[in-house]
Amino acid sequence: xxxxxxxxxxxxxxxxxxxxxxxxxxxxxxxxxxxxxxxxxxxxxxxxxxxxxxxxxxxxxxxxxxxxxxxxxxxxxxxxxxxxxxxxxxxxxxxxxxxxxxxxxxxxxxxxxxxxxxxxxxxxxxxxxxxxxxxxxxxxxxxxxxxxxxxxxxxxxxxxxxxxxxxxxxxxx
Numbered sequence: 584x585x586x587x588x589x590x591x592x593x594x595x596x597x598x599x600x601x602x603x604x605x606x607x608x609x610x611x612x613x614x615x616x617x618x619x620x621x622x623x624x625x626x627x628x629x630x631x632x633x634x635x636x637x638x639x640x641x642x643x644x645x646x647x648x649x650x651x652x653x654x655x656x657x658x659x660x661x662x663x664x665x666x667x668x669x670x671x672x673x674x675x676x677x678x679x680x681x682x683x684x685x686x687x688x689x690x691x692x693x694x695x696x697x698x699x700x701x702x703x704x705x706x707x708x709x710x711x712x713x714x715x716x717x718x719x720x721x722x723x724x725x726x727x728x729x730x731x732x733x734x735x736x737x738x739x740x741x742x743x744x745x746x747x748x749x750x751x752x753x754x755x756x
Contacts, residue, residue: 678725
């Protein structure tokens with residue numbers, strides 16, 4: 584199954600665990616930065632050349648294409664706000680496996696529209712990914728809920744109303 588993410592961290596160990604469990608996975612990492620060289624070494628050192636692809640920086644249309652080909656969005660961050668990348672993945676109906684850090688608890692509700700795991704816990708990440716890979720019906724249900732969540736909670740009208748309320752509260756103080 585194809586898994587997509589924009590970040591890395593302990594995700595590499597989780598993917599290696601999935602491979603060791605005999606699962607056929609492909610992890611695509613979108614983005615560019617100073618961590619590319621360590622990722623390349625980790626991929627080689629862990630023998631994951633056939634499973635992990637570093638796609639680099641992509642234009643929005645290409646990102647959208649990869650989101651539509653994926654079945655899971657994986658965000659193994661150790662710190663995060665509300666990830667726009669995760670919201671975009673949810674908007675196209677992907678369940679998210681993410682570290683329960685920062686604003687991700689606002690974006691994703693564990694067991695409802697994705698699976699939240701402790702940061703740096705690659706075993707929990709592997710378990711969550713395996714659960715979604717093995718259970719297509721559950722994966723689809725979480726993905727549908729993810730899309731509905733983004734449409735209801737993160738649309739432009741909701742965001743504008745939230746900012747308006749925040750500014751009004753600031754003026755009152």
